[in-house]
Amino acid sequence: MHRTLLPALLAFVPALLLAEDAHAGIEACGGLHVDAGTACELRFDTTCEGSCDLGAALSACAAELQASCSGECDLSADVDCTTSCGGACQAQCLVDPGAFDCSAACESDCSGGCDTLCADDGDRTRCVSSCEANCSAECDASCEVAPPDADCVAQCESCCGGSCTAEVNVDCQVECQASGFAACQASFAQNCTATCDTDGSLFCEGQYVATTDLGACIDALEDRGVKVDVSIDFEGAGSLLCAVSPRSNGIGLLAGLLGLGAIALRRRRR
Secondary structure (H helix, E strand, O other), rough: OOOOOHHHHHHHHHHHOOHOOOOOOEEEHHHEEEOOOOOOEEEEHHHHHOOOHHHHHHHHHHHHHHHHHHHOOOOOOHHHHHHHHHHHHHHHHOOOOOOOOOOHHHHHHHOOOHHHHHHOOOOHHHHHHHHHHHHHHHHHHHHOOOOOOHHHHHHHHHHHHHHHHHHHHHHHHHHHHHOOHHHHHHHHHHHHHHOOOOOOEEEEEEEEEOOOOHHHHHHHHHOOOOOEEEEEEEEEEEEEEOOOOOOOOOHHHHHHOOHHHOOOOOOOOO
């Protein structure tokens, strides 16, 4: 992917131009990747039960399986890759060092190759999910080393280290994760259905978000500027969709009016 400086620079710059809108995965939401325009919805009862299919858990399973495969897929970053990537990265970082985001730049550069890598895969969607989860994990781990106010050399060492480590391990990760997807997806689908009648299930762009702390996940989404709608299907009245902030008093009022009590009031408030 990164072999000479000029091609690397040409490939890296457009990726970094998109970095402003890119975000690292949200740990509280199972590694979910979102931007401010992402459509998320908290669904209750039959409103979410119909969406608890196996395909809904792709990203969550990829993130979980990436962690379990990391011990097996632990090659070090390729020196040629980090050298060529570093020059391109620093050239862009120096334009505006204060605005450079290591994780976003790393993930944009890394995940840009996932479509090409998975083009001929028999299950392209699963392959891309595995590839992107690999990029996210390696970029987050590498960029954690350099603080946001570090100079461009330090930032780019971390950025390129993560991207190149992900690149050299991606084939191993895709192959390793493939063996565990069926069981993982089935488990998440069961969990999704089970939560419908209790705390509700969260979906972003139609995809089930696997999280062990729904309140923390919604808080993290709000911090990213993502509004979470609430969809409740109650007997005899159809479906009700309310565009209220989960932290606001609006959802509490809604719960009281519908007699839902503690179902929706588990949201944490500022």
